[in-house]
Amino acid sequence: MNLAVDAPPVTPVTPINPDRTARALRRLRWRLTVNTVRAVLHGSRLRLSMILGCSLVFWVGLFVLFLGGFEFIGLNDEFFHSIFEYLFSMFFLSILVMLFFSSGIITYSGLFQSREGTYLLSMPATPDRIFAYKFFEGVGLSSWGFFLLGSPLMVAYGLTIHAPALFYAMFLIYLAMFVLLAGSLGSIAAILVANVFPRRQRSVLALAVIVTIGVGAALGSRLWKTPGEALSADWLGNLQNRLAFCQHPLWPSRWMSAGLLAAARGQWQRTGYYLMVLSAHAALAYLAAAAVARDLMYRGYNLIQGGRTSRRRWGLQALDDVFHRVFFFLPRPIRLLLLKDLRTFRRDPAQWSQFFIFFGLLAFYFLNIPRLGYAVQSPTWRNLVSFLNLAVTALILSTFTSRFIFPLLSLEGRNFWVLGLLPVERSQILWGKFAFSVGISLGATLALVFLSDLMLDMSPLMIALHLAMVVVLCTGLSGISVGLGARLPNLRETDPSRIAVGFGGTLNLLVSLVFIFAVVTALALPCHLYYLGVENPESSRMALSHAGFRFWLGAAMAMGLLIGAAGTILPLRIGIKAFERMEF
């Protein structure tokens, strides 16, 4: 049958006014915002005040830090002033890079991978309107973090050099333009990646991030090694030379810093000039982004939708058998659940790549410890560094448990009809997750801390102590993430990263940080004081004698174990209780 011959006439359609769709989308955004704010205000006050409180503490902390720093170096010195121009350029350049990536990622997932994106594409709006709608959402989200980071700096700076009030207003305008520029560039990159590498977006991103980190690290180490006595005129001159690259007149960050510094000194002509340069480029970039979206967004969406692999996955039966044999003492359903989690872990590159990148970087740093010269330093130093390394390992582990372990139960909740019907008690499911988390984290962290201690040439006793601390930290962090994950589940969200950045995830991260801090300081303190005493026996009265050290170390170990036990058992109990009562 050939339908083309008797094709029916084209059905007339009254053309749609694109401004109407744009307005509809703007109203949609507005209503969504209003409804969300209303829900937040009517919802849990605790949550709201916690979020506001944390932001405030963060802001004030940064502000005090910057203010103190500025007063310390004394901004009124003309020479320092020029250095500041460099430092600000550097700061905004790094912000530019971060905004580029964050808005690129947000645009990519919002347009091409979200269900809202699909829905909007089925509506009679032109792609550039849809792009505009999603773009401002993404840019709003990413500029919020920038504002939180940049405004204390700017306010502290303005206060120290007694800037006119208009400076602060200028900061907001500059910020808006800067974000628009960086966001547009990021979105253009995202749409191009979708079109050129529709199946490789993760590799492209990983490569870009690695290159960026590499370049950043190279620059950082160059700056770090600036020759000369710190803060001497010579040193500052050299530093300036090494920072010269960020003063290139074509960097948007340069326009930003030059304009803002001019505003702070009341040089309005210069301020206006840089504002015009910046806003013209921002507008052009946005226009280009909209044009790219108009022509390529739909194509990119198609390429990505067609790109889902239907590759067959192998179960690796042999591995499963080994697993069953090694963990024969666990009940079989628990073993099966663990296997399921392991398999998910294995097939989700986001999880293990993050795991390997972070722990790989740490291992790299630890391996280079001898070259950094810590080993030849005093025992006090080495002791301090060893505890710092331990703390850093734990911190990275805590981000990992918050990002991946915490959402596990929320995700299970969606599939609870499977778990709920299994012949296991609910508490066992939680214990299974706990074992999974401990098992995954313990191996890596033990190896890392052992490596760090070896490189620092620590005594066997200290190594044993550190390894024991790692065990305590791993169980504690796992207990916290599993317990809180069960107590504060988010059953709506399917995306684990969004669960992790929600209220529960943030709280989980905070509790984890407090826990690490408590355990590490409890043990680091007596050790530090002891080594102080060993080094210069008469000078410090705070130092511990050998006998005192034994006593205090014992006390600290008991304390650490206690904190560890509390940090493991308490959250798990809370979680189990909540989980057993939970209705799905």
Add this chain to the structure above:
Amino acid sequence: MIELLGATKRFGAKCAVDRLDLEVRPGELFAFLGPNGAGKTTSIKMICGLLSPSAGEARVGGRPSSSPEARRLVGYVPDQPYLYDKLTGREFLRFVVEMHDIESRRGERRILELIDTFEMGDFIDELCESYSQGMKQRVVFASALVHDPRALVVDEPLVGLDPRSARIVKDLFVSQARAGCAVLMSTHLLSIAEELADRIGIVDHGRMLAVGGLAELRERMQHEGPLEDLFLKLTSDSRPGTRAAANGVAP
């Protein structure tokens, strides 16, 4: 009104839809029948302009389906509909009205009508996040109809609807078709196709195996009895490995 001309969609090496021809005329209720994974959703997404065919063409009202004009003609209910959690049902419908550039007073009247038809008065002013599956489904149906589409495309209707809502939706299909709308619904449920459709297209493995009215299909296949047997016969024939089993070699 709705046309697929040799439409093909490949996902990598996999051919999800294979040279499919299809036409749904105004006033016709067409049931797109096939087992899971047959390529129904993929075809429908091509008709709605969400996927572009790897080869061939998808047209609505004589226009390429990815054009905004074609989208104005289509009312689409996807298999996994999307609603904004933080909007109320009424706000969502208003959004759709505005997107379709319908004059607001007329739109408002239409929304009231639809609230009435789908009996949504009780919950329409609550946030969508609190809706049950069936409530969501009804809002989505209403949103596909606010702009009086000339072509209604529904992917797996009746999933998650209680019998009463299912009745409403079925009646609606029929009345839309009688009012001159081209209705295309995909389903794996034989009974619905049998009950409602003017014409039935049976697909499997991305190919159209047979098209026609129920009587016509039966006659062509020289087959008596319920549609189910016909369906099983057709779809098992298209699977080379199972032919023997379907022909009764197996016990």
